Amino acid sequence: MLFEVLDKLKQQTIISSILMMMLGLLMLIVPEKNDWALVNILGYVIIIIGAVMVWDFIAGDKHLSSCILFIFALLLILLGIFILVSGDDILKVLSVLFGILLMIDGLHSGLHAWMYARRAGRKWWGLLIVLSVLLFGAGIIILNNPWWHTAHSFVKVIGAVILFAAATGIVRLILVWPIRKE
16 A cells, blocks of 8 residues: 555655656746746746645545645745736745745655665665765755846756756656665
8 A cells, every 4th residue: 555655655756756857847948938837837837736625625534644735835826926017026025935945855865765765775875975065055046046138048947957956856856766666
């Protein structure tokens, strides 16, 4: 039972990492004239993700973690609406959001490397620590957003960071995932 749930989670993680890599590549190759459309699509995608999370809460078991995810889903829906209705100030808001999320992801990856991969004796757990520090650093840089004032440069930077974060997620999955011993 446990390994079935873990296998399903592993598949979802791999699929979401691949999709995030594709999104990062798309953001890197999109022409400048389509940047604002891409930002609006981001708003719609965030609303859809929030709505799916709300639906999962309604259809699933009600326990503390699902209630926390429900609150997070409502916040995502509000963020998506804010992205769609705000103007040029959205770049500052999104830079703060992406910066904070990257810093959290960097801390999360670092904790997983230290707590699980190191204790499990995985050979390359130090690589995950280095990638986690780089993610955290990218979050700090994006939070301070020193180099963009246009949607085009914002989309390129976020695309590259999403690509890097998805690759780090795959490395984390490889290094931290429990090995089934039969």
